[in-house]
Amino acid sequence: MTQAYILTLSCPDRLGLVHAVSGFLMEHGGNIEEAAQYNDNATGLFFMRVQFACDQHDHATLKARLATFAEPHQMRWSLHTTAEPMKTVLMVSKEGHCLNDLLFRWKSGLLPVDIRAIISNHRDFYQLAASYNVPFHHIPVTAATKAQAEAKQFEIIEAEGAELVVLARYMQVLSDDLCRKLAGRAINIHHSFLPSFKGAKPYYQAHDRGVKLIGATAHYVTADLDEGPIIEQDVARADHTDTVEDLTARGRDTESQVLARAVKWHSEHRVLLNGHKTVVFR
Template sequence: MTTPDDDARPGTEDPTHWVLSLSCPDRPGIVAAVAGMLAAHGGNIEESQQFGDPLSGLFFMRVQVAATAPEADLRAALGELGERFGMTWELDVAGRRMRTVVMVSTAAHCLHDLLFRQQSEALPVDIVAVVSNHTALADVAAFYGIPFHHVPVTRDTKQQAEARLLELVEETGAELVVLARYMQILSDELCRTLTGRVINIHHSFLPSFKGARPYAQAHDRGVKLIGATAHYVTGDLDEGPIIEQDVERVDHSKRVEDLVALGQDVERRALARAVRWHAEHRVLLDGHRTIVFR
């Protein structure tokens, strides 16, 4: 039998499941400080991963925790901890779907895959817009009920097109932009504005075969493995921090078109994993590298 005061008793609140990710200069006591702060706020750690990088001297940590403390209290405590250890940190509700804009040109396979996985595999994103410099994939977006925005790009209109993209990011509240075979190079200014928030899929196992027609380049070199690379976008073409890579074995009998067909499946897999890990706050930047807690 319950009484009117039951809900007011300490410890009876339903906990909120959080994901905390952080990085800071490595030093003793970080894990103990984080765990102690969470315990002091009614937190029960459900998963914890950490890594100290001897090259950069940085410490990285991802924690999933169920906590009864109000969000404001948790953030205040993290702010104090952050000042003490020089931390960069992020706190989010576990499993929250990240608002995402997908940019495409004419290739449909990555867009189809992301939209399908969003519906069928609980990919933790909410695709709020599809943006393209062509109209070829408008029907794909319409099939899934996603708003489609045609933003043509020419040499003379590139600045206006990127301004429109930023408007759409702001209007939709997008936290992530995915270049799902968007065959345009983003300006340095746009890359800086969206640092750490743009993921690209490159149809090559970077750093090999950068730029255009990588499958033709790979075929010409007689490669035995073809691959795809999902990475964050920076001002340096195809050189942003790598999140995920995947490969398929091939042999001398494969034509360029065979490599393209096999490669498209590799691209889908690598991009979907990178998007999932980013949305689950499993990817932390470490200079020009990434730490990925799988």
């Protein structure tokens, strides 16, 4: 049976890497359906994403042979089948526009994810979760209970086998420990055009500065607040007549669209980490 795969890799740049990868895939019966590569001259690194079909080897055999092929090239690589959607856990507080948007896109077949659970520090969206038949976990968080709450959150994430955690306007700052545990698989949406207006109440900060553009940023979660590698951004116009409420209302659509694009690209293995930046093969 023909199986579709996605291979992503990065390594020190050198002559002939595209030829080497395509030659390896041809040797093992792989038919390339989509390919993209990028050479970062600043770091001397090479990045590549290849989608291919193969009917000669199973997943385990391909991974074993890829490991042998990759070693002399010092490649960091991953191989995924396209048949199974990415298991995902969503986290939210009291603003539900991003949550609602992701759930609708998922059920409409627009996102290749499998939403396994919703975690919230408030009860507001348990009925929304139930309408999509998604388990809802209410875990209150206070300064005194933060460690225990995060332990429970991580237990749920691991129990669901989540490859992706989405902070869909989850307004609690994650501990350094949880950030490390979720490194490379947690995406946050911040309601400003980072690096401007980090931290709390960015729309208030933007209004105070009289900006003419407001924005949203989807980025990977790190221990440095709102400084993780950026995946996607977008903006909306603002002017001197806008109130904070106007900016907040207008920004919701931008936040939802930016987060949805970031989730889609991550779940299609189009985002590769490049230090504190990303390479996104759209």
